[in-house]
Amino acid sequence: MEEIRFHGRGGQGTVVASKVLAVAIAMENKYIQAFPEFGVERRGAPVVAFLRINDEQIYEKSRIYEPDHIVVLDPTLLNAVNVTEGLKEGGWIIVNTEKRPDELRQLGNFKIATVDAYAIAAENGLGSKTAPIVNTAILGSVVRILGLCGLESLIDAVKSEVPSKRDQNVAAAKESFEKVLGFKNGE
Amino acid sequence: MRKVLMGNHAISWGALLSRAQVIAAYPITPQTQAVELLAEMCAEGKLDAKFVKVESEHSAMAACIGASAAGARAFTATSGQGLALMHEMLHWAAGARTPVVLANINRAMAPPWTIWTDQNDSLSQRDTGWMQVYCQNNQEVVDSIIQAYRVSEQALLPVMVVLDAFVLSHTLETVDLPDQEQVDAYLPSFDPEFKLDPDNPRTFGGLTAMDGYFELRYKMHQSMEQSKGLWEETGREFGEVFGRPYGLIETYKTADAELLIVTSSTIASTARVAVDRLREKGRKVGLLRIRVFRPFPTEEIREILSSVKKAVVIDRNISYGSSGIFCQEVKAAMYNTANRPPIFGIITGLGGRDVSSTDIINIVERTDSKPLPDSDIIFEGVTIQ
């Protein structure tokens, strides 16, 4: 079983990101469980979403305290919340940022991947300039780094789950898949 | 067909596959996506049903009762305060013997305002004459709604399919959607013997003097008792057709169990993980999940509990001044039996507080040093000092 936690801000599509990834993974006949941090989501406020992936049925129904990997949709959250809380040693942190992974060594003994999802989202006209919607623009990276499912499944999931700008979202996911930078701390 | 569905959408799909004909519902968090999808399904013609967008839950149930009495398959969904507002009509639906199916999302009662889960809303409706099924995952939500209509329309008693707020309602899970043709074969269309029909005009629910009321209530109880067999049969045949059998209860590793965890809903799902982890430590622990709470599976519970050394009942609900409600029922079921183990009654997770497998292991291990509970009600996880 793999457990992933998503960090984002209300309105960025964090919950949608976890859902699209869940649908993509489920297409490959795995069991998934995806849920938001239960509560009232408010625009701009930090939000969390969770994803469990398993080859068999998932019985644990509690929230995720010790995720295997973390996905951060907004770089400013790195300073605002403790995104690595409970993260298992050796887990991946996949961050939307302009920075290179080695510039984020301070996050700790984790594997770090970065992608400039804002740029990808903006190029593809997703969201507005001030509030780009980065969910698909980070998922390509997540799929590439974590190998949870194939890019084709992700693209199919984007097509079925993202209500508008389908082609642009697919393009963003592909671009993200290509452009992600991976780095293992200490190597 | 495998789909990724949140519990709320599982509700809508359950109603669609059951070919509900009249839906009357009022929105309430955390149920809203269920009615939104149903409204969409009706508007797009995917579901051939009339959606009555009523002005309250009380009216929702009243409309369902009217529709059912007129011979249509009726469905509604609600939660917490909404279910409480329906209370009068829950009695009405059962007393009128209208086989309405209701999905209730367990939401803790206000005040203070809360939207998270516990079971006090549905358990407060225990004595209304509704059958109650507590689901542990979204698959079971879809499957139980279909089974609910089959049992309900034979027993002529309404069914409440219950699921946890957020833990299921807003959680995406992999769900295998039954095939419509197979569902149609499994669940014949609703054709009640007595209905509001100008060709055979009858009055329903007229004033009943002391000569009849008692007998009618006796018959309600009798139907409730008989429905145990219906649930077993319906669940077994569901397994034959769809590959997922169901029963009144579900057991896990109980054959050699010395200690038994008894619980319901999603805590039961998580408890399965706890059982596995405790077994890894060499503990002989088993799990009994109470799926159908009304009718209460007394015989089944007796059979399993009488062979264990200790039982721990975990309740996500409370009867103030008494104890957990499942615990009361389990104790009552065991009282007139010779071999009854000590029963520890645990209250936890009220207002949606998270319950993990680690929490359940802690609960079990805390009973280790005790042959008998210190108290009839043990709070787990509440910050007292």
Add this chain to the structure above:
Amino acid sequence: MSSLISREEIMGCGHVACQGCGATILMRHALKVLGRDTCLTIPACCWTVIDGPFPHSAANVPLFHAAFMTAGATASGIRAAYDMLGREKIKVVAWAGDGGTYDIGIQALSGAAERNEDIIYICYDNEAYMNTGIQRSASTPLYAWTTTTPVSHPKETPKKDIVSIMAAHRIPYIATGTVAYIEDMIKKLQKAKEIKGTRFILLFSPCPSGWKSKPEDTVKLSRLAVKSRLFPLIEIENGTDWRVTVRVEKPVPVIDYLKLQGRFRHLTEEQVGLIQLSVDREWEMLRGKVIKEEKQ
């Protein structure tokens, strides 16, 4: 006159209404107009009892006894079922008292009207909770005695204007009717039958037991209510087109109506005067809304 009235009796004998019950005359004629292809739903009210005990019924049309506050909602559900079952022709009729309409049932009624449910909602208005033993309702008139508005503290507020409330819903048809003018009511129900959507009919229903009047005065009282302009016979289309259907040329003083009823026995001359004033004022307000007055 009598050619308007169907000779077929649907409502059966042996029902348990009080002697001289206005609501029973109204039901008898309503069913004659509505016909056998009708389904009734009745919330808690006198008719809950009048119809008779299980397993008997005087209705002779399908009847669903509903919870007090649910007439509008129950009717909506029955309507939805019939529409789904291809039985659109069956008329769904909610038959409720004033308590179930003005008070506890107003939410469900308002909801049904706002959705413009294809139902006929008939309120037989006897101006108090008669079935429970004459407690005041929102329909109880100014200064009337009831068991909860004793003569030392008679009702201090006027009767709720339910017709205007319903008109504000802009439903296709609203009408008032009463026993003494059965032909007027029949015509209105015939008209209502042909209209789709929510139709609201308010029937003024003298109650000898609750009004402390003589059973034989039931028709007379309903006639005086109209002739004094206390209960005008009107119809409203789409909530906006108001019409008076029975024109009252020279109104009788309201005291003629009041003095036949024990519930007004305690009135002072001043109170009678104030009632007369309120009747006159309401009539003027109605005239402002009316587009046409018709002679009967």
Add this chain to the structure above:
Amino acid sequence: MLRLRRNLSRKYWDLKMASRKTAKSRKAEKKVTYPSAAAMPPMAVSSFDMSYNHTGTWRSLKPKIDYEKCIYCLICWKFCPEPAISLDSVVVKGKEKEKPVINYTYCKGCGICWTECPVEAIEALEEQR
């Protein structure tokens, strides 16, 4: 699948269909009390009319129509709340008329008929008991 449907329907629903009766509201000589719970329908559903309830016993004054005075206006019939006045057909002065006939089994003696009669053709007599 069709076979399964048939099997299931036989198992669960045929029994119910077999017990289905086409009984409409039947006349009842007296108040019906079911002998046992088993004999009762599952819910309080009516199967009988109210004809057993002879409300004529409620009466203390008995209306009597004087057909000499009667103008066959049918006002008494129109306003009867029971309805305890039925219409018979008669020929009066060569014209076919509908004649109101009081059914004393159900007349509660409310007095509306004698109050509303425009020609005072209905008399209220003391009930003899």
